[in-house]
Amino acid sequence: xxxxxxxxxxxxxxxxxxxxxxxxxxxxxxxxxxxxxxxxxxxxxxxxxxxxxxxxxxxxxxxxxxxxxxxxxxxxxxxxxxxxxxxxxxxxxxxxxxxxxxxxxxxxxxxxxxxxxxxxxxxxxxxxxxxxxxxxxxxxxxxxxxxxxxxxxxxxxxxxxxxxxxxxxxxxxxxxxxxxxxxxxxxx
Ligand code: IMP
Ligand code: MG
Numbered sequence: 001x002x003x004x005x006x007x008x009x010x011x012x013x014x015x016x017x018x019x020x021x022x023x024x025x026x027x028x029x030x031x032x033x034x035x036x037x038x039x040x041x042x043x044x045x046x047x048x049x050x051x052x053x054x055x056x057x058x059x060x061x062x063x064x065x066x067x068x069x070x071x072x073x074x075x076x077x078x079x080x081x082x083x084x085x086x087x088x089x090x091x092x093x094x095x096x097x098x099x100x101x102x103x104x105x106x107x108x109x110x111x112x113x114x115x116x117x118x119x120x121x122x123x124x125x126x127x128x129x130x131x132x133x134x135x136x137x138x139x140x141x142x143x144x145x146x147x148x149x150x151x152x153x154x155x156x157x158x159x160x161x162x163x164x165x166x167x168x169x170x171x172x173x174x175x176x177x178x179x180x181x182x183x184x185x186x187x188x
Contacts, residue, residue, distance in 0.1 A: 013180030113147030
């Protein structure tokens, strides 16, 4: 990492959700999702939102012993070293041909809710048979709590967090625990 980058100067804070807690939550969360999906034939599509959801999605799908297709969607909402949503922008084409399918969007965290509201609108307009969203983390702030999300791994306080797929300035996604991050200059 460039030693002058914002990520290099940022300070890692306390662990909010440990790798062990995440691993322990996956089987029950996966079961809830599989129960919600009901039976279907060859029509289940999971849409992990890149890049943040790649670890959560990988953990979750290995506890879902059902036939599925996995199609990635890439959106950008926190470009570079910002810690506040800058608006949602799809990068490349979003999955199409979802009519009549059961669709589950998987994201790392529900914060302002912009990302999930944007994707719900775009995907529901394709008339899927069922549509739901799942997140590993949800911040306990009104914007997040008032955004529809059917499956939530953990509710966390309103802190900027990294690890288990979540980044700051592109870094820290590989940390096994979810930890608070203090950008340089902020109170720790
Ligand atoms: P929302 O659109 O504000 O709900 O935020 C959703 C997206 O912003 C997530 O998919 C994350 O990529 C990013 N994000 C939101 N909060 C955090 C955070 O605390 N740490 C890292 N990324 C975050
Ligand atoms: Mg994201």
